[in-house]
Structures are given as structure tokens and as C-alpha cells.
Amino acid sequence: MDRKLTWYILAGMALGVIAGYAVHVGLPADHPWFEYLTKTFKLLSDIFLNLIKLLVAPLVLSTIVVGIANMGDSSALGRIGTRAIIWFITASFISIALGLLMVNLFQPGIGAPIPDAAEAAKMVGEVKKLDAWEFTLSIFPKNALEALAANNILQILVFSIFAGVALSAIGEKGSALVRGADALAEMMLQITGYVMRFAPFAVFGAIANVVAKSGLGILATYFELLVEFYISLFLLWIILLTIGWGFLRQRIWMLIRYIREPLLIAFSTASSEAALPKMFEQLDRFGVPRRISGFMLPLGYSFNLDGSMMYMSFATIFIAQAYGIDLSISTQVLILLTLMISSKGIAAVPRASLVVITGTLAQFGLPVEGVAIILAIDQFLDMGRTATNVVGNAVATSVITKWEGMLEVPEPADAERPHAPAHTPHHGTRGLDLRDDIGGSEGTGANKPAVDKA
Numbered sequence: 001m002d003r004k005l006t007w008y009i010l011a012g013m014a015l016g017v018i019a020g021y022a023v024h025v026g027l028p029a030d031h032p033w034f035e036y037l038t039k040t041f042k043l044l045s046d047i048f049l050n051l052i053k054l055l056v057a058p059l060v061l062s063t064i065v066v067g068i069a070n071m072g073d074s075s076a077l078g079r080i081g082t083r084a085i086i087w088f089i090t091a092s093f094i095s096i097a098l099g100l101l102m103v104n105l106f107q108p109g110i111g112a113p114i115p116d117a118a119e120a121a122k123m124v125g126e127v128k129k130l131d132a133w134e135f136t137l138s139i140f141p142k143n144a145l146e147a148l149a150a151n152n153i154l155q156i157l158v159f160s161i162f163a164g165v166a167l168s169a170i171g172e173k174g175s176a177l178v179r180g181a182d183a184l185a186e187m188m189l190q191i192t193g194y195v196m197r198f199a200p201f202a203v204f205g206a207i208a209n210v211v212a213k214s215g216l217g218i219l220a221t222y223f224e225l226l227v228e229f230y231i232s233l234f235l236l237w238i239i240l241l242t243i244g245w246g247f248l249r250q251r252i253w254m255l256i257r258y259i260r261e262p263l264l265i266a267f268s269t270a271s272s273e274a275a276l277p278k279m280f281e282q283l284d285r286f287g288v289p290r291r292i293s294g295f296m297l298p299l300g301y302s303f304n305l306d307g308s309m310m311y312m313s314f315a316t317i318f319i320a321q322a323y324g325i326d327l328s329i330s331t332q333v334l335i336l337l338t339l340m341i342s343s344k345g346i347a348a349v350p351r352a353s354l355v356v357i358t359g360t361l362a363q364f365g366l367p368v369e370g371v372a373i374i375l376a377i378d379q380f381l382d383m384g385r386t387a388t389n390v391v392g393n394a395v396a397t398s399v400i401t402k403w404e405g406m407l408e409v410p411e412p413a414d415a416e417r418p419h420a421p422a423h424t425p426h427h428g429t430r431g432l433d434l435r436d437d438i439g440g441s442e443g444t445g446a447n448k449p450a451v452d453k454a
């Protein structure tokens with residue numbers, strides 16, 4: 001199954017569309033079986049996401065600690081961090097600017113259906129304002145165990161950097177902890193292989209749940225927005241991969257092949273977190289050492305969400321167009337700069353893109369309730385932008401690795417991980433004190449020392 005996981009995931013997506021559409025057409029929304037089936041579909045994806053969340057915190061912690069501790073050059077960490085920030089800022093600018101360019105070129109908001117203002121406000125609900133000071137404080141953990149329990153990637157990243165540098169400083173005294181962290185990382189990747197076998201069922205459930213509730217008719221209603229947004233994402237992919245080609249040359253095509261599974265998982269579940277453990281595994285095989293992927297991926301998943309940033313600029317201007325508001329070039333430049341800053345805090349906020357879009361609309365006097373226009377189709381937009389986040393972080397990590405001169409020889413993309421033994425010499429009874437005359441395994445008790453009855 002490991003070698004054909006991509007095909008199983010694609011089959012899960014196709015069957016999910018068929019099953020979801022059958023439920024949507026065959027059962028009214030108030031029918032008891034409709035709720036039963038949609039909850040069952042959602043259960044499949046929720047189980048998978050819970051298992052993924054189980055892996056993320058220990059995997060990120062162990063990978064970063066081992067990578068930094070084994071780096072051997074403390075200045076390398078600062079150099080990698082500086083180059084990562086340069087890449088993230090550049091990619092952010094390109095993503096947001098391209099979103100603004102494409103939405104002005106296509107103008108998908110003109111003629112878009114505008115919901116009732118009162119109903120729209122109810123749909124949007126109360127959105128917590130993104131506070132730069134609170135976000136900055138939230139980066140630094142006050143309790144490492146609490147950060148691990150909450151799967152707070154940024155806080156885990158900060159603690160892991162301190163731990164890795166400290167272990168590197170104390171040398172031999174910390175070698176046992178480094179070996180333990182290395183074993184923990186390997187164990188987490190092994191568990192990732194087991195969890196990924198459930199991915200096709202999770203993909204089936206996620207797609208079926210969305211289609212059952214929304215139907216495929218909604219795609220026709222928002223067809224223009226969907227097509228033009230995905231064209232914009234495709235252009236962003238071309239730009240990112242072209243820049244990546246400048247560093248990686250022909251290996252950029254190999255990178256695309258290696259990340260196809262995390263890409264499909266991210267697209268179908270609309271969760272960047274769901275793809276993270278598999279991304280670690282595939283970048284290992286591509287030739288990215290843990291000391292770089294362990295640092296770059298958690299940082300990138302917090303600050304380098306290229307698809308989400310394009311979506312925020314695209315959606316902001318789309319809403320303005322829907323309400324017939326003409327924004328000047330200078331205002332759009334200010335929106336770009338605002339999104340450049342505010343989008344860097346989205347990792348710590350639930351429904352992050354919605355928060356940033358709503359805050360930007362309010363800041364520039366645009367109708368906040370316009371967010372409700374895109375809520376109906378947001379899941380389908382989220383799938384595309386999440387897959388783009390995966391591509392952006394894979395390219396960024398690989399480029400920084402090549403820039404550092406650390407890109408290793410690749411392993412096979414579909415190489416199998418170790419298997420737990422399934423057939424032990426005594427069929428599972430080894431080590432048990434069994435007697436042959438009461439049904440024990442033949443020969444099992446023969447090697448036991450005789451008991452003196454005297």
C-alpha cells in the first residue's frame with residue numbers, strides 16, 4: 001500500500017465526490033440519515049487529523065533538537081535563519097502582489113451574489129482582532145509541556161532551538177538526550193507510515209462531507225471565482241518552481257514527484273498540518289538533512305503560507321468589487337503592505353485567513369460582512385491555497401538546503417520504512433513458561449529447566 005498511496009488517495013477523492021453527491025441529492029438536509037452519514041464522513045477525516053496532531057509536536061521537537069545539536073556550527077543556525085527570512089519576505093511579496101494583479105485583471109467580484117447584510121453578519125460572527133503585541137508574546141512559551149500539549153508549533157520551535165543549542169554547547173554530557181531525540185524522531189516517522197495508510201479513508205470522508213453539505217451546484221454558482229483563483233495559484237506555482245529551478249536545476253522535477261503525497265493530503269483535507277509529518281519523510285528522501293528541514297518547515301508553516309497570502313489579497317479586492325467599491329492603486333499598495341505585516345501572525349489564530357481579511361476590510365472602510373460571500377465556497381478555495389502552502393515550503397526548504405551546500409543524494413521516493421516483525425520463531429510464545437501436556441506450543445516447554453520435586 002505504501003508504494004501505491006498516491007493512487008489510493010486519488011481513488012478516495014473520486015469516491016468521496018460520488019458518495020457525497022449521492023447523499024446531497026438523495027437525502028434532504030433535515031433527514032436523520034443525512035446527519036448520520038455526514039457525521040460518519042467527518043469522523044473519518046477527524047480520526048486522521050487527530051492522529052496527525054498526535055505526531056506533530058514530538059516530531060517537530062525531536063527533529064529540531066537533533067538537527068541543531070548535530071549542526072556543529074552555531075553560526076550556521078543564524079545564517080540559515082537569515083536566508084529563510086529573506087526567502088519568506090520575498091515569497092510573501094510575490095504572493096500578495098500576484099493576488100492583487102490577478103484579481104484586478106479578472107475582476108471576479110463584479111456581479112457576485114451579495115448576501116443579506118444581517119444574515120451575512122451572523123455568518124461571519126464575532127472575529128477576534130489580531131493584536132501584534134499579543135501575537136509576539138504568544139511566540140514565547142511559558143511552559144514547554146503546555147506548548148507540546150497544545151501543538152503550538154511556534155512555541156515548540158522556540159523551545160527546541162534553545163534545547164538544541166544548549167545540547168550542542170554541553171557536548172558529550174548531552175549525547176544521551178540527542179540519541180534519545182533522534183530515536184524519537186525515527187519512531188514518529190515510523191508511526192507516520194502507519195497513519196498514512198488511513199489517509200485514503202480520511203480523504204474520502206473529507207471530500208464526501210463537503211460535497212454532501214454543499215453539493216456540486218455551488219461550484220457552478222462560484223465557477224468564475226474558482227477558476228480564476230486556481231489560475232492565479234497555478235501562476236504562483238510556476239513562479240515559485242521557476243525560482244526553485246534557478247537553484248535546484250533538474251532536481252526541481254524530482255522534488256515535485258517526491259512531495260506528491262503530502263500535496264494530495266493537504267489538498268483533500270485542506271489542512272497544512274495534515275501534510276507536515278509526510279513532508280518531513282519525503283524531504284528526508286529527497287536529500288534535505290533534518291538539521292535544515294526541522295528548522296525550516298515549522299518556521300515556514302508559521303510564516304511562509306504563500307497560498308494563504310495570495311488568497312487574502314485576492315479575497316479582499318474581490319469583496320470590494322462585489323460591493324462596487326473602486327480602490328485606487330495607492331490604496332491597494334497600502335493593502336499589500338498591511339497584509340505583508342498582518343499575515344505573519346496568522347499561524348496562532350483559528351480561522352486565520354478570515355481574521356486577517358476581516359481586519360483588513362475594517363481598516364480600509366470596506367464592508368466586513370462581505371466575507372460571507374466567500375464563506376460558502378471557502379472550503380474549495382482552502383484546498384487550493386493549502387496545497388500551495390505545501391509547494392511553497394517544500395521549495396523554500398530545498399532551496400535553502402542547496403544554498404547552504406547541504407543537499408544530499410536522494411533516496412527512492414517510495415522506499416519502505418522498517419516493518420515490525422510479524423513471524424517470530426515461536427509464533428509469539430517465545431519466553432513463556434508453557435507445558436506441552438496442557439496445550440502449549442510444541443517444543444516450547446521442552447527447553448525449560450526441570451523443576452526439582454524432592
